[in-house]
Amino acid sequence: MTIQKKYDGILFDLDGTLLNTLGIYTHIMNELLKKNNFPTHTSKKYRKFIGNGAQNFIAQCLPQNHRKEETIMQIGKEFHLNYQNNYTTHSEVYTGILELLETLQSTGKPIALLSNKSHELTCKCAEHFFPTIKFKQIIGQSDSYKKPDPKGALAIANTLKLPLDKLVLVGDTEVDIVTAQNADIDSIAVTWGFRDEEELKIVAPKYILSETNQLKNYLL
Numbered sequence: 221m222t223i224q225k226k227y228d229g230i231l232f233d234l235d236g237t238l239l240n241t242l243g244i245y246t247h248i249m250n251e252l253l254k255k256n257n258f259p260t261h262t263s264k265k266y267r268k269f270i271g272n273g274a275q276n277f278i279a280q281c282l283p284q285n286h287r288k289e290e291t292i293m294q295i296g297k298e299f300h301l302n303y304q305n306n307y308t309t310h311s312e313v314y315t316g317i318l319e320l321l322e323t324l325q326s327t328g329k330p331i332a333l334l335s336n337k338s339h340e341l342t343c344k345c346a347e348h349f350f351p352t353i354k355f356k357q358i359i360g361q362s363d364s365y366k367k368p369d370p371k372g373a374l375a376i377a378n379t380l381k382l383p384l385d386k387l388v389l390v391g392d393t394e395v396d397i398v399t400a401q402n403a404d405i406d407s408i409a410v411t412w413g414f415r416d417e418e419e420l421k422i423v424a425p426k427y428i429l430s431e432t433n434q435l436k437n438y439l440l
């Protein structure tokens with residue numbers, strides 16, 4: 221696909237785009253499900269459950285007849301606590317991503333993080349997995365921000381002081397692409413994360429890429 225324009229600022233999704241967290245979601249959730257005598261899932265199944273925040277993730281992991289708010293909140297609390305204690309494990313930066321971020325940084329291109337992982341965990345993961353990267357802004361999920369609400373993307377645009385048509389959001393789920401569309405910025409969908417090309421095509425991202433090394437042609 222030909223690239224129509226280069227961008228002055230980049231908003232990255234975290235899970236499934238920069239960081240492969242499928243292992244930690246699978247590990248923690250299966251432990252919690254076992255503890256509560258609920259059936260566990262394969263990582264292939266978990267892949268589809270991630271992307272729309274912790275509460276939504278937990279609801280989908282539970283058996284249909286146990287999705288009461290009370291149960292979701294209780295398992296959610298334990299999930300968050302376990303994640304906080306183990307966020308450095310069972311997760312890895314996708315090949316080539318750290319080098320790409322370092323190159324973007326060295327060229328002075330501003331980069332930011334916009335995630336539906338809790339704000340606290342998003343910041344911790346950024347610091348641990350990308351210690352050399354100074355993200356201009358990090359926004360994780362909170363009462364104020366949750367993708368696909370465009371508020372987070374617009375707050376980043378404001379911080380970067382860049383017009384919306386100079387920005388692009390790179391993400392791996394339909395929630396990311398719809399967030400970009402809601403904010404009126406371009407999107408690049410990537411297929412190395414938690415969704416397949418067929419699923420991403422439905423929401424019509426501007427570009428779809430299947431390998432991390434293709435990103436530099438669009439971002440640098």
Ligand SMILES: O=C(O)COP(=O)(O)O
Binds near residue numbers: 234236273274335337
């Ligand atoms: O917790 C999630 O829903 C995943 O977070 P993400 O927005 O970084 O993909």
